[in-house]
Amino acid sequence: MKSLADQLGETAHCSLLQRKARRLGVPDLAAAIRLAVARGARHYASAWAPAESDPGPDALPDEELVALLLLGAHPFEPFAIRCAAQLVSRCDPARLARLARLERVARPLAHIAGAGLAHDPARAAQWRDLLGRLGRLPPVPAGRLPHWTRFVSHSGLTRRGGPRTDWLHAAP
Secondary structure (H helix, E strand, O other), X not given: OOEHHHHXXXXXXXXXXXXXXXXXXXXXXXXXXXXXXXXXXXXXXXXXXXXXOOOOOOOOOHHHHHHHHOOOOOEOOHHHHHHHHXXXXXXXXXXXXXXXXXXXXXXXXXXXXXXXXXXXXXXXXHHHHHHHHHOOOOOOOOOOOOOHHHHEEEXXXXXXXXXXXXXXOOOO
């Protein structure tokens, strides 16, 4: 199976975060997705059952979970990227950007943040801050990562008028 790093034309690295996650009972990408669903990425609960146990945000903060979901060594799984996009809204941009550079997940994170800046006006300042902290990065070629429409919910006609597009945020 193709890895996320292969999808982006990069080389996967040996991640200390991945080792830490394994020690905490999150052995693979499927477990990380289930943990993300348990922590609020509930839009995907119909496809991924929530994790039964959580090491806790003190042991594995949301910033680390986002980075874990975006690691290049994992098999390419669009659900992982979509879960990461939902959890970013709960993360500190400075901590997340620093961790993204350390774990070499800055490009997929910048892809998410660029989509957020364009399609999540309520959190535009957070997305702008994150993008600024990530710095200039080579763009991800079109079609390699989920399209921005996979990070939002589209409603039909509403009482307030035409269709709405809402960024999917992690549930509290």
